Amino acid sequence: xxxxxxxxxxxxxxxxxxxxxxxxxxxxxxxxxxxxxxxxxxxxxxxxxxxxxxxxxxxxxxxxxxxxxxxxxxxxxxxxxxxxxxxxxxxxxxxxxxxxxxxxxxxxxxxxxxxxxxxxxxxxxxxxxxxxxxxxxxxxxxxxxxxxxxxxxxxxxxxxxxxxxxxxxxxxxxxxxxxxxxxxxxxxxxxxxxxxxxxxxxxxxxxxxxxxxxxxxxxxxxxxxxxxxxxxxxxxxxxxxxxxxxxxxxxxxxxxxxxxx
Amino acid sequence: xxxxxxxxxxxxxxxxxxxxxxxxxxxxxxxxxxxxxxxxxxxxxxxxxxxxxxxxxxxxxxxxxxxxxxxxxxxxxxxxxxxxxxxxxxxxxxxxxxxxxxxxxxxxxxxxxxxxxxxxxxxxxxxxxxxxxxxxxxxxxxxxxxxxxxxxxxxxxxxxxxxxxxxxxxxxxxxxxxxxxxxxxxxxxxxxxxxxxxxxxxxxxxxxxxxxxxxxxxxxxxxxxxxxxxxxxxxxxxxxxxxxxxxxxxxxxxxxxxxxx
Numbered sequence: 222x223x224x225x226x227x228x229x230x231x232x233x234x235x236x237x238x239x240x241x242x243x244x245x246x247x248x249x250x251x252x253x254x255x256x257x258x259x260x261x262x263x264x265x266x267x268x269x270x271x272x273x274x275x276x277x278x279x280x281x282x283x284x285x286x287x288x289x290x291x292x293x294x295x296x297x298x299x300x301x302x303x304x305x306x307x308x309x310x311x312x313x314x315x316x317x318x319x320x321x322x323x324x325x326x327x328x329x330x331x332x333x334x335x336x337x338x339x340x341x342x343x344x345x346x347x348x349x350x351x352x353x354x355x356x357x358x359x360x361x362x363x364x365x366x367x368x369x370x371x372x373x374x375x376x377x378x379x380x381x382x383x384x385x386x387x388x389x390x391x392x393x394x395x396x397x398x399x400x401x402x403x404x405x406x407x408x409x410x411x412x413x414x415x416x417x418x419x420x421x422x423x424x425x426x427x428x429x430x431x432x433x434x435x436x437x438x439x440x441x442x443x444x445x446x447x448x449x450x451x452x453x454x455x456x457x458x459x460x461x462x463x464x465x466x467x468x469x470x471x472x473x474x475x476x477x478x479x480x481x482x
Numbered sequence: 483x484x485x486x487x488x489x490x491x492x493x494x495x496x497x498x499x500x501x502x503x504x505x506x507x508x509x510x511x512x513x514x515x516x517x518x519x520x521x522x523x524x525x526x527x528x529x530x531x532x533x534x535x536x537x538x539x540x541x542x543x544x545x546x547x548x549x550x551x552x553x554x555x556x557x558x559x560x561x562x563x564x565x566x567x568x569x570x571x572x573x574x575x576x577x578x579x580x581x582x583x584x585x586x587x588x589x590x591x592x593x594x595x596x597x598x599x600x601x602x603x604x605x606x607x608x609x610x611x612x613x614x615x616x617x618x619x620x621x622x623x624x625x626x627x628x629x630x631x632x633x634x635x636x637x638x639x640x641x642x643x644x645x646x647x648x649x650x651x652x653x654x655x656x657x658x659x660x661x662x663x664x665x666x667x668x669x670x671x672x673x674x675x676x677x678x679x680x681x682x683x684x685x686x687x688x689x690x691x692x693x694x695x696x697x698x699x700x701x702x703x704x705x706x707x708x709x710x711x712x713x714x715x716x717x718x719x720x721x722x723x724x725x726x727x728x729x730x731x732x733x734x735x736x737x738x739x740x741x742x743x
Contacts, residue, residue, distance in 0.1 A: 344609040346608070348603075348605040351644060381613075382613060
């Protein structure tokens with residue numbers, strides 16, 4: 222067996238809200254000391270990686286932004302791998318900065334692109350914007366449709382708000398074209414993580430608290446899933462017909478488990 | 483066998499664009515003379531029934547508006563049958579008039595309804611409007627989600643434009659709730675037609691030019707489908723694995739076929 226790497230889910234594994242999981246900082250230090258390649262995977266698109274890095278630093282976890290894989294970063298990598306020419310971004314301004322290395326075009330003044338990227342535009346969505354994305358999609362040859370996740374909605378201060386997923390579904394249905402989704406639980410997100418680590422699926426572990434979004438999704442890509450009993454974990458999760466490769470009480474147990482295997 | 487009724491598709495069966503199909507007017511007169519119950523079924527929501535009635539009159543076909551079943555009329559009937567209380571309409575103003583018999587509420591000032599109806603709002607769709615529909619849908623008990631068809635897009639003068647379908651799909655995905663679709667090829671549309679005719683499926687024929695939207699859809703409801711070789715009919719349609727109950731060169735052949743059966 223070659224070198225083994227680790228994909229960490231963040232929220233629920235390393236911390237819960239504003240509280241660190243006991244022992245998480247030591248586990249990351251152990252990875253660094255043992256030269257174990259790792260990446261932190263998150264579906265968060267609302268905050269840049271620098272903000273996530275700062276949050277981890279507050280918990281005593283010191284990493285580089287390159288060790289955090291978010292949907293925009295994965296999408297940018299995927300687009301570079303699938304060299305498709307110009308890209309139209311339907312994403313918030315803050316997210317757009319992650320795409321600086323690509324040939325970004327203004328969708329208000331172009332009618333053919335190689336790819337369109339859909340993110341959480343929120344209240345900037347209107348008929349004209351969605352219809353422009355649709356018309357670009359219908360041009361031959363068809364551009365790629367890249368989605369920064371398929372989250373349905375989120376809880377804002379004034380109530381529920383539609384997230385990226387519903388607008389992606391609208392465009393998929395209208396165009397008859399399936400989106401490439403960069404975000405858990407979609408395969409291209411995990412595949413991109415493996416490429417960035419330079420490891421094969423069989424030499425990688427995914428550690429997460431979500432039986433479906435982390436464990437089942439990783440195992441669909443032949444990555445062994447380690448479920449932790451923290452975060453959103455609930456005992457009935459184990460009755461869903463999904464068998465994690467291993468179950469740990471918390472991420473703090475990882476080094477002991479690792480040495481036993 | 484009891485009395486038999488007929489459901490007519492309109493465009494492609496009775497006329498093609500602005501040209502009547504030869505013999506169509508005589509077939510409708512034959513139905514009227516023989517006291518055969520019939521309804522005209524169309525997915526058109528952009529024009530009121532009075533306009534469709536006037537168009538038919540120009541072709542020598544004289545019927546009442548009650549003999550035309552459009553998605554808004556079917557939706558109104560379906561909502562009355564499923565007595566759900568107040569209704570929020572996300573439809574164009576012209577379409578809204580068909581719902582005058584229901585308890586319509588202003589969705590800008592309410593947060594609970596018994597049903598929401600989604601039509602082709604076009605450029606009146608914006609984030610706030612779609613999000614309002616979504617929030618209404620998420621209230622417990624869940625209101626009905628009623629769609630005036632699932633058309634993907636249409637050809638406007640300046641290019642393609644998103645129709646009702648993509649917005650319904652966005653709401654279905656966001657809420658996890660399936661829409662009741664009133665429009666071909668969805669079953670509730672045909673079921674409503676049968677209720678209005680007062681006939682059972684086995685005593686009803688559907689005559690249409692669309693092997694999927696008319697023939698297969700009707701036959702899924704146990705209504706015998708008569709395919710005509712006019713309108714959008716193309717010979718490869720017969721290689722789709724769908725067996726129409728009968729195939730006629732045109733609607734003009736209906737009386738002769740009827741008498742032979």
